[in-house]
Amino acid sequence: xxKRRRFTIxxxxxxxxxxxxxxxxxxxxxxxxxxxxxxxxxxxxDFQKYHKKTFTVVGVVDGDTLDIDAPDGKxxxxxxxxxxxxxxxxxxxxxxxxxxGPEAADFATKSALGKQVTVYLEEHRTRGKFGRLLxxxxxxxxxxxxxxxxxxxxxYADLRFRHSLYQKYKQLEASARSGKKGLWKNVTRxxxxxxxxxxxx
Numbered sequence: 001x002x003k004r005r006r007f008t009i010x011x012x013x014x015x016x017x018x019x020x021x022x023x024x025x026x027x028x029x030x031x032x033x034x035x036x037x038x039x040x041x042x043x044x045x046d047f048q049k050y051h052k053k054t055f056t057v058v059g060v061v062d063g064d065t066l067d068i069d070a071p072d073g074k075x076x077x078x079x080x081x082x083x084x085x086x087x088x089x090x091x092x093x094x095x096x097x098x099x100x101g102p103e104a105a106d107f108a109t110k111s112a113l114g115k116q117v118t119v120y121l122e123e124h125r126t127r128g129k130f131g132r133l134l135x136x137x138x139x140x141x142x143x144x145x146x147x148x149x150x151x152x153x154x155x156y157a158d159l160r161f162r163h164s165l166y167q168k169y170k171q172l173e174a175s176a177r178s179g180k181k182g183l184w185k186n187v188t189r190x191x192x193x194x195x196x197x198x199x200x201x
Contacts, residue, residue, distance in 0.1 A: 057115055060109045061079070061091070063107065080133045082149070083165075151172050153184045
């Protein structure tokens with residue numbers, strides 16, 4: 001084998017090694033690894049990262065949606081949609097501000113913003129329609145924000161999706177309704193979310 005051919009082969013080998021080393025440390029590799037291939041992998045990753053872990057609430061979008069200080073894929077924060085409840089909208093592009101939406105958002109802000117909360121997930125599903133983490137959020141005093149919002153009449157028990165606390169939340173809502181707490185004091189059918197108008201008790 002000629003010196004020139006040996007030199008060419010050696011150069012190609014060195015370039016290949018250099019490329020492999022670069023890929024090993026490249027953000028591209030981490031992006032590939034970060035993309036789960038199935039729903040089961042998503043759930044496994046979410047459980048490992050969030051379940052029974054404590055985080056700081058760094059933002060409150062509205063009564064049932066908040067952000068915690070943990071990166072989530074390309075996002076700097078993880079957005080949580082509270083399991084089992086639905087608060088009136090405050091920032092919806094079509095629905096606008098709904099009856100009792102600001103009160104629910106204000107309560108969630110005072111209860112959780114800047115505080116350490118513990119996140120609990122459901123085994124059968126960890127992500128919602130828009131990729132948000134579905135969770136029960138435990139406040140520093142031991143109460144769950146999901147439950148408190150329903151109990152105080154600041155949220156509807158979300159009857160569209162089954163979860164392990166479905167019946168409990170339904171009962172909490174019934175108690176809030178009978179006690180005319182929060183929105184249940186004066187809410188009209190017209191002011192309710194569309195899905196709630198169609199649901200049966």
